[in-house]
Amino acid sequence: MSLTKRLGVTLGKATSLLAFSIATIAVVFKGLDDPEPVHVARMTSDMKRLEENFRQQNKSCFVLGASGETGKMLLQELQLRNIFSKITLIGRRQLNFEGKEFDNLVQKVVDFEKLDDYAEAFQGHDVGYCCLGTTKAKAGTQGFIRVDHDYVLKSAELAKAGGCTQFHLESSRGADKGSSFLYLKVKGQVEADINALDFDRYAIYRPGVLLVDRQESRPAEWLARQFFTAFSAIGSTSMSIPIEMVAKAMVSNTVLQPENKVEILENKAISTLGKLL
Numbered sequence: 542m543s544l545t546k547r548l549g550v551t552l553g554k555a556t557s558l559l560a561f562s563i564a565t566i567a568v569v570f571k572g573l574d575d576p577e578p579v580h581v582a583r584m585t586s587d588m589k590r591l592e593e594n595f596r597q598q599n600k601s602c603f604v605l606g607a608s609g610e611t612g613k614m615l616l617q618e619l620q621l622r623n624i625f626s627k628i629t630l631i632g633r634r635q636l637n638f639e640g641k642e643f644d645n646l647v648q649k650v651v652d653f654e655k656l657d658d659y660a661e662a663f664q665g666h667d668v669g670y671c672c673l674g675t676t677k678a679k680a681g682t683q684g685f686i687r688v689d690h691d692y693v694l695k696s697a698e699l700a701k702a703g704g705c706t707q708f709h710l711e712s713s714r715g716a717d718k719g720s721s722f723l724y725l726k727v728k729g730q731v732e733a734d735i736n737a738l739d740f741d742r743y744a745i746y747r748p749g750v751l752l753v754d755r756q757e758s759r760p761a762e763w764l765a766r767q768f769f770t771a772f773s774a775i776g777s778t779s780m781s782i783p784i785e786m787v788a789k790a791m792v793s794n795t796v797l798q799p800e801n802k803v804e805i806l807e808n809k810a811i812s813t814l815g816k817l818l
């Protein structure tokens with residue numbers, strides 16, 4: 542057999558092997574998918590009516606982390622769906638918005654190291670959304686714990702004291718206070734500590750890898766994103782999620798009336814909710 546022919550056969554075999562490997566991994570991931578949440582399917586058809594009912598109640602909300610990737614999307618979705626009469630952004634810096642659509646927007650700039658001094662910023666909101674977070678690479682171990690646990694918990698405490706009844710926390714897939722991985726442990730711990738505050742309603746979102754074109758360079762996350770983008774095209778929804786889905790899910794879930802006051806929404810449930818409207 543000539544060299545060209547042999548090369549062609551080898552290439553053909555390699556391509557088949559690659560296709561087979563991708564298909565196998567996709568099947569495995571599919572098997573790992575989180576179960577479909579029952580209440581979501583039941584509520585789908587009523588979404589528009591529930592949203593209108595909610596709008597009529599003239600509620601207000603606050604968003605933590607509105608300058609971040611999920612927070613930006615969440616704000617966009619909140620503006621679009623227009624379910625709140627007032628939206629307050631609580632953050633460490635002032636953000637710029639122009640246009641009439643931002644008329645119902647209020648900004649409170651706070652020092653997260655002295656949150657008790659800014660208790661007023663957390664008063665009088667019906668619903669709170671938290672998309673706050675940093676990374677160990679960016680803030681170091683102590684800095685990461687400070688932001689992802691201490692700032693988040695203190696904000697939730699002040700919000701509860703200020704009359705907030707519904708808290709929505711963006712956590713992470715695999716969050717577990719017993720984990721030996723710092724990231725998952727901190728996420729699990731803050732979930733649990735906020736649970737102890739006993740909000741009337743508490744929703745924990747545990748997305749997988751967030752699929753987003755992030756401006757900031759995070760090489761490991763970029764690599765994971767390339768990998769999961771390829772697989773999400775094949776259909777698995779357990780490991781990654783487009784960031785818009787998380788934002789849409791958080792807004793849709795706000796107007797739903799779940800059976801339990803505490804809900805944990807894993808990646809698949811977020812994805813299902815995110816497709817409701």
Ligand SMILES: NC(=O)c1ccc[n+]([C@@H]2O[C@H](COP(=O)([O-])OP(=O)(O)OC[C@H]3O[C@@H](n4cnc5c(N)ncnc54)[C@H](OP(=O)(O)O)[C@@H]3O)[C@@H](O)[C@H]2O)c1
Nearest residue numbers: 606607608609610611633672673674675712713749750751
């Ligand atoms: N990346 C993923 O694949 C992934 C997967 C699952 C869950 N999550 C979790 O989802 C949440 C949102 O992630 P994201 O990627 O959308 O966040 P992001 O883009 O990194 O934004 C983080 C937000 O937190 C604020 N923040 C960070 N450090 C702060 C500090 N020291 N003081 C005050 N504010 C601070 C940022 O404010 P500035 O704009 O002022 O910095 C920004 O508004 C995080 O809790 C993250 O752990 C992420």
